[in-house]
Amino acid sequence: MARGATHVLGLDIGTQTIKAVELRLSGQDVVLRGRPVVYQTPPNSVVGGRIVDDVAVRDAILDALSESRFGVKKAIVSVGGDTDVVVRIAEMPRMEPKELDDAVQWELDRQTPFPIDQVVYDFQPVEHPGVGPESENMEVLLAVAQEDMVNAHAETVMAAKLTPVAIDVEPLALGRALIEMGDETLMQTTVVIVHIGHTSSLISIFCQGQPVFIRAIPTAGEAFTTAVRQAMQLGQDDAERAKKQFADMTHVEGLEPEEDEYEVESDMLDHATDSVFELSDSEMAEELAHADDIDEMATRLDVDALAYELPPEPDTALTPPPDAAAEQSEPEPDEVRWARDHVSDALVDPLSELATEIRRSVQHYQRQHRNEQISRLLISGGSAVIPGLSNFLEAEIGIQTEVANPFKNVESDPDDASDAYLQNVGPAVAIAVGLALRDMTD
Numbered sequence: 001m002a003r004g005a006t007h008v009l010g011l012d013i014g015t016q017t018i019k020a021v022e023l024r025l026s027g028q029d030v031v032l033r034g035r036p037v038v039y040q041t042p043p044n045s046v047v048g049g050r051i052v053d054d055v056a057v058r059d060a061i062l063d064a065l066s067e068s069r070f071g072v073k074k075a076i077v078s079v080g081g082d083t084d085v086v087v088r089i090a091e092m093p094r095m096e097p098k099e100l101d102d103a104v105q106w107e108l109d110r111q112t113p114f115p116i117d118q119v120v121y122d123f124q125p126v127e128h129p130g131v132g133p134e135s136e137n138m139e140v141l142l143a144v145a146q147e148d149m150v151n152a153h154a155e156t157v158m159a160a161k162l163t164p165v166a167i168d169v170e171p172l173a174l175g176r177a178l179i180e181m182g183d184e185t186l187m188q189t190t191v192v193i194v195h196i197g198h199t200s201s202l203i204s205i206f207c208q209g210q211p212v213f214i215r216a217i218p219t220a221g222e223a224f225t226t227a228v229r230q231a232m233q234l235g236q237d238d239a240e241r242a243k244k245q246f247a248d249m250t251h252v253e254g255l256e257p258e259e260d261e262y263e264v265e266s267d268m269l270d271h272a273t274d275s276v277f278e279l280s281d282s283e284m285a286e287e288l289a290h291a292d293d294i295d296e297m298a299t300r301l302d303v304d305a306l307a308y309e310l311p312p313e314p315d316t317a318l319t320p321p322p323d324a325a326a327e328q329s330e331p332e333p334d335e336v337r338w339a340r341d342h343v344s345d346a347l348v349d350p351l352s353e354l355a356t357e358i359r360r361s362v363q364h365y366q367r368q369h370r371n372e373q374i375s376r377l378l379i380s381g382g383s384a385v386i387p388g389l390s391n392f393l394e395a396e397i398g399i400q401t402e403v404a405n406p407f408k409n410v411e412s413d414p415d416d417a418s419d420a421y422l423q424n425v426g427p428a429v430a431i432a433v434g435l436a437l438r439d440m441t442d
Contacts, residue, residue, distance in 0.1 A: 004165070004439040005074050005076065005165045005166075005438070005439040006024065006025035006439060006440055007022075007023075007024040007025070007072050007074070008022070008023065008072060008074045008075065008076055008165060008436050008438075008439070009021070009022050009070055009072050009073075009074065009075040009076070009162065009436065010022075010023065010075075010076055010173075010431075010432040010433055010434065010435030010436030010437070010438075011061070011075045011076065011077045011078070011157065011162070011432065011435065012077075012078050012173075012429070012431040012432040012435065013041070013046060013051065013057065013061075013077065013078070013153065013156075014041060014046065014197075014198065015041060015046050015047070015048075015049070015197075015198045015199065016040070016041055016198050016221075016382075017038050017039060017040055017041055017382075017428070018037075018038075018039045018040075018041050018057075018060055018061060018064060019036070019037065019038055019039075019428060019429045019431065019432040020036070020037040020039070020061075020064055020065070020068065020070065020432060021036045021037075021429050021432040021433050021435075021436050022034055022070045022071065022072055022436065023410070023433070023436035023437060023440065024072075025440045026411070029411050030181065030409070030410050030411065030437065030440055031410070031411045031412070032407065032410050032411065032412040032413075032416075032417065032422075033070070033071060033072075033416075034068055034069065034070060034071075034416050034417075035068060035416050035417045035421075036417070036422070036425055036429045036432070036433075037064050037067070037068045038425060038428055038429065039060060039061075039063065039064035039067075040060070041057070041060060042056035042057065042059075042060055045057050045060075048081045048083045048084065048199075049079065049080045049081015049083070049084055049085060049149070050081055050083070050084050050146075050149050050152065051149075051152045051153060051156050054152060054155065054156045054159065057156050058156050058159040058160045061156070061157070061160035061162070062160050062161070065160065065161075065162075073161065073162050073163050074162070074163050074165045075157055075162040075163065075164055075165065076164070076165050076166045076167075076168055076435040076436060076438050077153055077154075077157055077164055077166075077167050077168070077435065078167070078168055078169060078170055078173060078431055078432075078435055079145055079149065079150060079153055079167055079168075079169065080169065080170045080202075081149075084114075084145060084146040084149040085143075085144070085145045085146070085149070085169070086111075086112055086113070086114075086142075086143075086144045086145075087141070087142065087143045087144070087169060087171065087214055088111070088141075088142050088214060089126060089139050089140070089141055089142070089211065089212065089213065089214060090107060090111070090139070090140050090142055091137050091138070091139055091140075092107065092137065092138055092139075092140050093136065093137055093138070094133075094135065094136060094137055094138045095138075100123070100125070100140070104121075104123045104140065104142065107140075107142065108121060108142070108144060111142070112144045114144065114146055118146060118147055118148070119144050119145060119146060119147055120144075120145055120147050120150055121142070121143060121144040121145070122143055123140050123141060123142050123143070124140070124141045125138055125139070125140055125141075126138075126139040126140065126141050126210055126211065126212060127210065128207060128210060128212055128369075129207055129208045129210065139212065141211065143169055150167055153167060154167065165439075166438060168434075168435050168438055170195065170202060170431050171193075171202065171204045171211055171214050172211070172434070172438075173430075173431045173432075173433075173434025173435045173437075173438070174193050174195055174202075174204060174380065174430055174431060174434055175193070175204070175206055175209065175211055175434070176433075176434040176437045176438065176441050177404075177406040177430050177431070177433040177434035177437060178193055178378050178380065178404050178406060178430060178434075179191055179193075179206050179209055180209060180437070180441045181406065181408070181409050181410065181433075181437060181441065182378075182408060182409070183408075185375070186206075186209075186375075186376065187208060187209045188208060189208070189373075189375035189376070190205065190206065190207045190208075190212075190372050190373065190374050190375060191205070191206050191374070191375060191376045191377070191378065192204070192205050192206075192358070192361075192362060192374055192376070192377045192378070192399065193205075193206065193377075193378045193379075193380065193404070194354075194358055194377065194378070194379050194380070194381075194393075195379075195380045195381045195430065195431070196220055196221060196354075196379065196380070196381035196382070196383040196384055197220045197221060197381055198220060198221045198222050199218065199220055199221075199222050200216045200217060200218055200219075200220050201216070201217050201219055201220045201354060201357075201381070202214070202215075202216050203215045203216070203217065203357070203358060203361045205361075205362070205365050205374075207369075207372065212365070212369070213361065213364075213365045215361050217354075217357045219350055219353050219354045219357060220354075220381075220383070221381070221382060221383045223350045223353075224243055224247075224347055224350050224351070224383060225239050225240045225243050226239070227346045227347060227349060227350045228240075228242055228243050228247075228343055228346045228347065230346070231342065231343075231345070231346035232342055232343070232346065242339065242343050243343060243347075245339075246336070246339045246340040246342075246343040246344070247340075247343050247344055247347055247386045247387070248340050248343075248344050248386070248387045248388055249344055249347065249351065249386060249387065249388035249389050249391070249392040250387050250388030250391070251388070252344050252345065252347075252348060252388065252392065253395075347386075351389070351392060351393075352396060354393075355392075355393050355396035355397050356396075358377070358393070358397055359396070359397050359398075362374055362397070362399070374399050375400070376399070376400050376401075376402065377393065377394070377397065377399045377400065377401040377402070378401075378402055378403075378404040379393065379401065379402070379403055379404060379427070380403075380404040380406075380426075380427040380428075380430040380431075381427055381428065381430070382427065382428045384403050384404065384427035384428075385403065385424065385427055385428075389403075390402055390403050403427055404426065404427050404430055405422070405423055405426045405427075406426050406429065406430045406433040406434070407422040407423070407426050407433070410433070
């Protein structure tokens, strides 16, 4: 049931692009207002998920809002990154809620790399469907972020004349957009979501809609671009353009998967650098918008449901895919075929590495949960639109794989955004959709 903001802007401020999606709840239907926006983040203004040039980011948000003519000022914003946010699912002895609060304080001090007096945090017991209440241990979702990073996000959003209703985290947003708003069967099974970001990819496993495993790995869009740069001896910017224009894994075979000689170590899996967390009462937004001292307002998180990205540049991402029949009517120039083959071949190694890490994560989870079957793997993020990538990963991992479409069950006006456009831009804006859905789903 709706809890608060039922007409809101989901705002995902990334290292490469800023994504914005406006959603409104109309009866039981979620309605898209206008067109989703993918706007270039000013260079070096967001580093490791932290806003380091608030003026440049503010101006970029204002430009995006001006061009898109969004009709709402309330916004829900995400935080993540490589250094300032940690989210993990910790196993702890089963205890009562009053005891859990004290236990989490100790757990934070033991596990997080930040000084405890400089963070905001929250926690939420995870009721894994396969674990009974009589078991000795319980799983707890922990979310921790550097307080000054959260404050920087809130201040920048307010400077862009928006009212931050909440600050949320990527895994929860992805779960809402792709599972809660996806096919009904996804809420009844175990699903893997892989969000391919710029500097890291986020692997999240959901069992009957509950997040039960979260891990971030460094194999992501930037690594793909670097592989193209090295193979074709290009500059990084040219390699990025070549990747977006020519990457096509449709007819490329992956490497033979090797038998894993070791189990993924627990410390490797626990440090999820792209995270999940919520700043939260809906009343906080109004207080925050008028607060003289924002430091006092961002001290408590509310995780009440049971978390990066290389979308194509705006002029590419927001262009509907070309008509396939028209393409086939003309023979492909030799130089285009050459470029496509070389770019695609260069991506085999990093994409095989991505597949290996996904497979290891799934195996680790299954060892802990009685070989629980995985029904689906959904891929999102800008690189998810590489042609043939879903089939490549499915062949490597052995799990049915699909490119995520967060607009599948969202009402839209074709005069504002065609189905082809939404399907093309959808993977890149999946987090923004999930942010906007925060108060609209059960």
